[in-house]
Amino acid sequence: MTSWSDATKVHEYVGRVGRLEARKEGERELVEVLPQRVRHAIDLGCGDGRLISLILDARPETTRVRGLDSSAPMLELARNRFADDERVTIEEHDLNFPVAEPEGTAGTAGADVVVSGFAIHHLRHERKRSLFEEVVGALHPGGVFANLEIVQCATPELDAEFQRRIDRPGGDPEDILAAVEPQLEWMRDAGLVQVDCNWRWRGMALLVGQKPA
Numbered sequence: 530m531t532s533w534s535d536a537t538k539v540h541e542y543v544g545r546v547g548r549l550e551a552r553k554e555g556e557r558e559l560v561e562v563l564p565q566r567v568r569h570a571i572d573l574g575c576g577d578g579r580l581i582s583l584i585l586d587a588r589p590e591t592t593r594v595r596g597l598d599s600s601a602p603m604l605e606l607a608r609n610r611f612a613d614d615e616r617v618t619i620e621e622h623d624l625n626f627p628v629a630e631p632e633g634t635a636g637t638a639g640a641d642v643v644v645s646g647f648a649i650h651h652l653r654h655e656r657k658r659s660l661f662e663e664v665v666g667a668l669h670p671g672g673v674f675a676n677l678e679i680v681q682c683a684t685p686e687l688d689a690e691f692q693r694r695i696d697r698p699g700g701d702p703e704d705i706l707a708a709v710e711p712q713l714e715w716m717r718d719a720g721l722v723q724v725d726c727n728w729r730w731r732g733m734a735l736l737v738g739q740k741p742a
C-alpha cells in the first residue's frame with residue numbers, strides 16, 4: 530500500500546497541481562504530441578483523470594480511454610469525473626504488475642497513444658523498463674508514448690530548489706527518480722523511436738517516443 534491510498538494526500542495533490550504553471554506548460558506540450566487521430570488511449574497512473582480530460586478535449590473523436598490507477602481515492606475521483614462518459618473506463622491496477630488488455634478485447638485494444646502523468650517515477654527502475662516494453666506492446670504501429678514525469682535533477686541542491694518551487698519541500702519519500710538520459714535509453718531499448726525529451730522545466734519533463742510504423 531502507498532501513501533496514495535490516503536485521501537488527505539490525494540485531495541492536497543489534486544488541489545495543488547492544477548495551480549502549477551509549469552505543469553500546465555508540460556500538459557500543453559503533451560497535447561502537441563498527440564497523434565492527429567486518436568481512437569484508443571491509455572493513461573497509466575491516471576489519478577483523478579486530469580490527462581484523460583486533456584485528451585478528450587483535444588481529440589473529441591476518441592472512442593475509448595482506459596485509466597489505470599491503484600489508489601482508491603483517486604479511482605473514486607476519476608470515476609466521478611467520467612460517470613457520464615461511456616468512452617472512459619477507470620480500472621484498479623497496480624503498475625508493479627503487467628498491464629494487460631481487458632478480457633475479451635485481445636487484439637482489438639491497440640492504443641494510438643499511451644500517456645502517463647507523474648506516476649511511473651513511483652516504480653523501481655527495472656519495472657520502469659519492463660513497463661516501457663509493455664507500452665510498446667499496447668500501442669498500434671505509429672502510436673505515441675508521452676510520459677509527463679518527475680525526473681532527477683542534476684544535483685541534490687537543484688532537486689531541493691525544484692521541490693521548493695512546486696510547493697513540496699522535502700520531496701516525496703516514495704519517489705524513485707531517474708534522470709532523463711537513462712530513461713530515454715530505456716525507451717529506445719524497449720523499441721520506441723523518435724525518442725526525446727520534448728520539454729523540461731527543472732524536475733519536470735515530457736519524455737516522448739513512437740512505436741515504429
Ligand SMILES: C[S@@+](CC[C@H](N)C(=O)[O-])C[C@H]1O[C@@H](n2cnc3c(N)ncnc32)[C@H](O)[C@@H]1O
Pocket residue numbers: 531533542546573574575576577578579580597598599600603622623624625645646647648649651
Ligand atoms: C502524482 S499522482 C499523478 C496523478 C495523475 N496522473 C496526474 O497527472 O495528476 C501519482 C499517481 O500515480 C498513482 N500510482 C502510484 N503508484 C502506482 C502504482 N504502483 N500503480 C498504479 N498507480 C500508481 C497514484 O495512485 C497517483 O494517482
